[in-house]
Amino acid sequence: MKYRILFLLILFTNSILAQTYEDGIYLKAKQKFDSYENQHGDFLQTQNANIHYLTWGNPSDIPLIWSHGSFSNGYELLHIAEDLVAAGYYLIALDYYGHGQSSLASEDVSLYHVADDIYFLMNHLNIGKAVIGGWSRGGYISSAFYDAYPEHTLGLILEDGGSVATNLNYHKLDLDSLERLVTSFDVESYIKSDTIFRSEKEAFFSLYDPQDSLAQFQLLAWIKQVGMDEWAVNPNLFELFHHQNSVNILNIILRPTNTPLFAASMAMMEPKIIFRNLNIPILILDPISHQDLFPFEKENENLKLKYPDLITLKKYYDTGHNIHSERPLQFVQDLHDFLKLVKSKFLDQ
Template sequence: MKLFSFFLSIVLTLTLNAQNTALQDSIYQNNLYATSKIEFENYEKQHGKYIETNNVKMHYLTWGNPSNTPLVWVHGTYSNGYELLEIIDSLVKKDLYVIAIDYYGHGFTPIPKKEISIYHVADDIKFLLNKLKIKKTIIGGWSRGGSISTAFYDAYPSSVLGLILEDGGSVAWDVNNHKQQIDTYSKETEEYYKNRKENTYTTEFDAYWLLYNNWGIKGKKDLKLKKEIFTCIARIKKSEENKWLINPGVEVITGEQNAEQDLANIFKPFAAKELFGASTHLLNPKIIYRNLDVPMLIFDPLSKNDWYDFEAENTKLTQTYPLLITHKIYQNTWHGVKDERPVEFLKDVDVFLKKLKEFYKKK
């Protein structure tokens, strides 16, 4: 009995210590979030801008000298232009004029009332470039942002200097989803949606606290944490019911509100409810890049739990255009290369920019 009481006291002590640590962290993060919001608002005044395109009032960020080589960056799903914050100073030092857009439902760009696709975002980017009097740009993006970059190249090839694709855009999304996998994939998808948490919060910090504890933010420090906080501030919105939401409306336009919609995007996109989500799945880089004529840098992260295993298809594409494509494989790296391996990411971008310069010298 004494031994049991001894072990029970240890368990209770550890539990109380853990609860106390979590409480202290919550108080610290709450204060940090509040002070970061003030810094964010000042930063937004300096770098944030809006443009009324034919589709939407689009928010975008700019950094650097407008006379330098332009780089348009397109963020991934549930992210926004602030995803570049950790590496932006280094990119600007490479003599780049960086433009990071927010597409529909992300950051500070609303969702248009009309039907839209990833090609509409490409049109928005072209509209912005015309207003800024930029004839050609490097365009790049992460995940769905890579797909939008590919759509831009498809629609406006003469406006592209080069492409930087971070785990998206170089390979069709569903290349590995074969028919024999439908049953297994359906079960996994249905399980995911069944266990998904409600996206409504009483306070703004409650929404951030959920992201902090569940989206890989906890444990980050300094500029990495600042980037995450800024990105989260741009994600979290207040509803008409005075509740706080994370990326409200995004799951509607991507067609990811439930398992049925998600599976329709993958296995029958022509019949899918939302064109924006379906257009991502319908994109076929094999066709779009059949006559590739500009340099391309592919970031291809590989890990045990890889969302998108594109290595084989990326290798085939690179073999087709060995002089144009640089295929960088990152072992033991999850979906976001620039987040996990920023130093190497920047080195590879630097090498690519030198290659780009040489390419246009010879033309």
């Protein structure tokens, strides 16, 4: 009996120690997050939503306004933000609807509404022209901005998104092949909006990587309170993207006009039209791999051939969709070289 009591006592002690250890990690992350937000974060109420954004660097440098990818937020460039500042950029990264610390829009909105928010933010920060860039869906937002506000665009940086119509390859498939492909998308692999955690700490540790030695404070930007004692990671984003199931995803591809604006505006965007009278420099960053999410190598090459003096095409072989995380040194170098090009040839136009 005494050995059983001793065993239970050891388990209880270990549980308390583990709880104390986790509390320390969480509180350290909270303190770091609050401190970082005080230094770099801010909010702006636009026509569409309460938008959170981050800034790094000197406002007198060339502004780069960055739009993140789906299910991400403005912190996605955190690990290279200071490197981009050293390269000469004044970096501004916003969270668009429902992402990070930005609210969802109260009405049906599109990627072009995000472009309007970027322009509103530029006016708020007294920025007349900026390099506009983004990753994946953020690349399409960047192209939408150029379409709507060309006179305020110094250049575009498109990281695997925004240079080619997003549904191009899907439309090459017959219906049976397309349906098989869409139903194979593993939507359940994400932490979905209906996953409720009992505390912010619990949600934080659902994302936390114990193999990572860093504080990982930025993970808190993915978490929102959704009830009295309820927290969620990226809540409501599947609804925003109209990605709740394979039927909805198929409708975005085949019947985009019957889907919400946020999904439809990306599906119907045609960069060939947007860039028909191109007069600014574009840096296209194209990752190429066997499982290429956007296999647009040929189309990007054709776009480069059409505008050889304006378009810089950088290919990243054996690289997945997320270049800035997989190849950060080359990413920063390519953005640095692009900035020199913008300054030398296009800034005074």
